[in-house]
Every structure is written in C-alpha cells, then in structure tokens.
Amino acid sequence: MSTSRASTVGSKWVKTKVLLRNKELRKFVPETRIYTQANLHSMINRYKMVYIKPMNGSFGQGVIRVEKRDKYVFQSGEVVKTFQTFLDLFASLNKSKLNRTYLVQQGIHLLTHQNRIFDTRIMVQKSPKKTWEATGWIGRVAHPHKIVTNFHNSGKPLPLGLLLNPYLKNKKKEAYIQSLRLLGYQIAKHYQRYYPGFKEIGVDIGIDKALKPWVLEVNTAPDPFIFNQLADKKMFFKVLRYTRANGRFLPIKRK
Ligand SMILES: Nc1ncnc2c1ncn2[C@@H]1O[C@H](COP(=O)(O)OP(=O)(O)O)[C@@H](O)[C@H]1O
Ligand SMILES: [Mg+2]
Known part of the structure; x- marks a missing residue:
C-alpha cells in the first residue's frame, strides 16, 4: 500500500482503511463499508441515517443521504424522495447512482x-522546516437545501470560531479548535507512515x-484557496x- 506519490494515494476506501489501522484514530472514523444491498440494509437499520458516496468522488458530487424514519x-x-419499503428505496437508488463503486457510511x-449543516476542513502541511503543522481551519456551511458542505x-466557508459560538465559548472554544488541529496533525503523522x-x-x-469530531474524509491534494474566502487573510497567506x-502552485518567478 506504500507509495511515495500523493497523487496515487487512491480511493476513499483505501484512505479510510489506512485510518482504521491506527487504534487512536479509529475512534473518529464513522463506520464505512462498500455499498451493497446487504450493507446498506444493515447500516440503515443500525444508524437510521447513512451517507452513500462514490469511492472516487469529489466536491460532494454524487453524495446521497438516506434516512429511515417512518418512511425511507x-x-x-436538492432532490428528496420517499419510499415505503427498503426494496423500493434500493431500486430507486440504483437508478440514480452512476455505474461506479460507492461507499456507505x-x-x-x-x-x-x-x-444549515456545517463541517470543518483542517489543513495540515509540511512546514519549510519539514515538520507537520495544522495551518488552516475553517467551517463550511451547506446550502440550505443541500446535504453536503463542499465549497464547490x-x-x-466561514470562520470556524464563529460557527462554534452557539456551542462553545471563549477558552473552551479555543481549546476545542486546538483539539481539531491536533487530530489533523495526528492523521498527517499516521498517513506519512504509509505515504x-x-x-x-x-x-x-x-x-x-x-x-x-468525526473524520468524514482525508483529502491528499487539498485546495488552499478555500482559506482565501475568509476576510482575514492571515491564515490563507501562511497556507x-x-x-x-x-512545490504546488509555484510562484511566478523561479530559478
Ligand atoms: N458520514 C457523513 N455524515 C454526515 N455528513 C457527511 C458524511 N459523509 C459526507 N458528508 C457530507 O458530505 C460532504 C462530502 O463528502 P466527502 O466524503 O467529503 O466527499 P467529497 O470527496 O465529495 O468531498 C462532506 O463534506 C459532508 O458535508
Ligand atoms: Mg470532502
């Protein structure tokens, strides 16, 4: 599984399995399986709400949320459909899915x-001194009618501190953001053993x-420009x- 090039890191499934190898990090990973009828059935019964996502997707494209309430x-x-039975749901899912492999989470x-739901993006980078540093943290608020938070x-994107305000105050909020940065840092350290x-x-x-906190996805070619959405440019400039x-997005003048 080891490779030296980030571009060959592979699918969400491979990246999830790398996380699961670490017993500290495993606690933060939602249960994830390959999408099959049997896996969807048992996961929706256990969790009542699951996300189905293309194994090689990005930008939240093709991501589907399924809930089991009194109906499915x-x-x-922005399309919402309801079904009386699991089999009706499954048949319809198979029509709207593209012909590729999906995960159910x-x-x-x-x-x-x-x-509106929100999640967070933590950017962890090798510093010019070659040590890992959590340089960026930002909240991403979903469009009111959507179930994904992706900027694209x-x-x-909004300041994480602002979004956390109703939930945590002052020192507790700062400490919480620090703990998310630490989690990102630990993931980078662990990933480095494999990549x-x-x-x-x-x-x-x-x-x-x-x-x-729950790790929904690890991106290995993260977009630095999301941080340019914040009014305060300090974080963006460092990222x-x-x-x-x-060696990414190289400056114009190079020797
Ligand atoms: N298990 C989950 N629970 C809740 N929301 C999720 C879950 N998985 C994904 N999402 C939402 O969908 C978005 C896109 O999913 P993600 O796994 O990051 O795929 P992508 O590569 O398309 O960004 C996430 O940023 C989050 O808003
Ligand atoms: Mg994502």
Missing part, C-alpha cells in the same frame, strides 16, 4: 448554523451534537506560502 427518505442534490448529525457545491511522499492533507471533520514551499 433519500436526498441527492454511518451518517453524522452535524452541527448547524442558521438551520454551493457551501459557504512518505506527500506533504499536505485536508481533513474533513464533522462534529456531532455531542461535539464529538499558500507552505503550499508553494511544498
């Missing part, structure tokens, strides 16, 4: 901001109503400086 409800993009009931899927070549990761962390030092 599925949502993809325990759904996390994310915190909200003005009734009409999500709105020695890569220099940056962007961790998507969902926070549930009990404020437990970009490190990105360039790491």
